[in-house]
Amino acid sequence: MKSAYSIIVSPLRTEKGTGLLQFNKYVFCVDKKANKTEIRGAVEEIYKVKVASVNTVTVRGKKKRVRFAQGMTSAWKKAVVTLREGHKIEIT
Numbered sequence: 001m002k003s004a005y006s007i008i009v010s011p012l013r014t015e016k017g018t019g020l021l022q023f024n025k026y027v028f029c030v031d032k033k034a035n036k037t038e039i040r041g042a043v044e045e046i047y048k049v050k051v052a053s054v055n056t057v058t059v060r061g062k063k064k065r066v067r068f069a070q071g072m073t074s075a076w077k078k079a080v081v082t083l084r085e086g087h088k089i090e091i092t
Contacts, residue, residue, distance in 0.1 A: 004042035007034045011091050012078065020080065026089055030079045032058070039079050049087040055080045 009029040017027035030039055036054040043051055056079045061072040083089070 002031070002034070002038065004045040007031050007038050007042040008046060013091070024083045024085070024088070026081050026083070026091070028079045028081060030056070030077050032075070032077045034077070034079075036079075039081070043081050047089045049089060050084040051081055052084045053082045055082075 007030055009031065012027040012029055014027065020027065026043075028039075028043070030042075034042075036056060039054050039056070040051045043049065043054075056077060058075060058077050061075045064071050064073055
């Protein structure tokens with residue numbers, strides 16, 4: 001069993017994620033192998049809140065080029081977590 005801190009890599013602070021706060025939704029960067037039930041349990045354990053739903057998306061890496069060398073950035077997984085009514089996460 002993975003620890004909660006290895007599943008939740010970091011909260012994402014983006015403009016789109018900040019706009020979702022009014023709908024009680026929070027965005028996290030999570031482990032690529034984590035599923036929705038593991039993400040739900042990790043958020044509930046770390047932040048002591050109740051989760052209503054979890055939506056995930058795998059973000060593909062982008063092609064990058066430096067002079068003649070080509071490569072790609074790493075793929076990663078994003079989770080949008082909706083909390084139940086009355087619960088809130090203080091992310092600083």
